[in-house]
Amino acid sequence: MLVLNSLVWASLHDIIRREFGFSHEEDFTAAEVLNVVLQGFSKTRNEVLRDLRKLIKDSKVLVVGAGPSCKEVHKFMSLYDVVVAADGALRCCRYAGVEPQVVVTDLDGVNLSDLVSFNGFIVVHAHGDNIDKLVSWTPILKEKKVLGTSQVLFSTSNIGFSGGFTDGDRAVYLALENGAAEVGLIGFNFEGVVGRYSKPNLKNETPASPVKKRKLYWCKVLIDLMRLSWGCRIDYVV
Numbered sequence: 001m002l003v004l005n006s007l008v009w010a011s012l013h014d015i016i017r018r019e020f021g022f023s024h025e026e027d028f029t030a031a032e033v034l035n036v037v038l039q040g041f042s043k044t045r046n047e048v049l050r051d052l053r054k055l056i057k058d059s060k061v062l063v064v065g066a067g068p069s070c071k072e073v074h075k076f077m078s079l080y081d082v083v084v085a086a087d088g089a090l091r092c093c094r095y096a097g098v099e100p101q102v103v104v105t106d107l108d109g110v111n112l113s114d115l116v117s118f119n120g121f122i123v124v125h126a127h128g129d130n131i132d133k134l135v136s137w138t139p140i141l142k143e144k145k146v147l148g149t150s151q152v153l154f155s156t157s158n159i160g161f162s163g164g165f166t167d168g169d170r171a172v173y174l175a176l177e178n179g180a181a182e183v184g185l186i187g188f189n190f191e192g193v194v195g196r197y198s199k200p201n202l203k204n205e206t207p208a209s210p211v212k213k214r215k216l217y218w219c220k221v222l223i224d225l226m227r228l229s230w231g232c233r234i235d236y237v238v
C-alpha cells in the first residue's frame with residue numbers, strides 16, 4: 001500500500017511548486033503569519049481538532065467541490081452524515097439549501113461575509129498567495145471554530161501540515177485524516193470548465209485556463225493517490 005506520510009506530501013508539494021513557480025519561502029512565511037494570527041483565538045487548535053474528529057470519525061462524508069455539478073448537492077444529502085465544502089462550494093451549498101458542517105478554504109473562493117455567517121468548522125489554509133487575507137480576514141473569525149493548515153513542514157501548536165494542493169483535495173485529505181468511513185465527491189469536474197462558485201466574481205461557468213487545467217489535473221492525481229494510500233472508499237457521486 002502506498003504510504004502518504006508528511007515527508008511524501010512535502011516532496012509532492014515541492015514538485016508542484018516547481019511546476020507552477022510557487023515559492024517555498026513564501027509558503028513558509030504564510031505559515032508563520034497564520035501561526036501568529038491564530039494566537040489568542042477563543043478555541044485552541046487542539047480543542048477544534050478534537051471536536052472536528054468527533055464529527056468526522058466513522059462518518060460518511062460528502063466533500064463538495066466548486067465545479068459545475070456542485071449545484072446537485074441537495075440530491076445526495078440523505079446518503080451522508082457530514083458535508084465538507086471546498087472554498088467557494090460553501091456558496092453553492094447554501095444556494096442549494098444545504099449548510100455544510102465544515103469549509104476548507106484558502107480564502108480566494110469565498111467572501112468574508114460567507115465566513116462570518118458560517119457557524120461550522122473553518123479550515124484556513126496558508127500559502128504564499130494569500131498572506132494579505134490571512135492578516136486582514138482571519139482575526140475577524142477569532143470567535144469561530146478555526147483550524148489553521150499549511151503546506152510546509154512547520155512545527156507549531158497553532159497550525160498543522162495538510163496534504164493536498166487545491167481546496168478540494170485538501171478537503172478529501174481532511175476527511176480521511178480524521179477517520180471518515182467513506183468519502184463521496186461532488187463538484188469535482190475535471191473536464192476543463194470552471195464552476196461559477198469557484199470565485200466570488202464569476203457569474204457563469206467559464207473555460208479553464210491552462211494553469212487551472214493543470215491544477216485540476218493535480219487535484220485528481222492527489223485524490224487517486226489518497227485512495228490508494230488509505231484504502232478508503234472514495235466515490236465520485238456526480
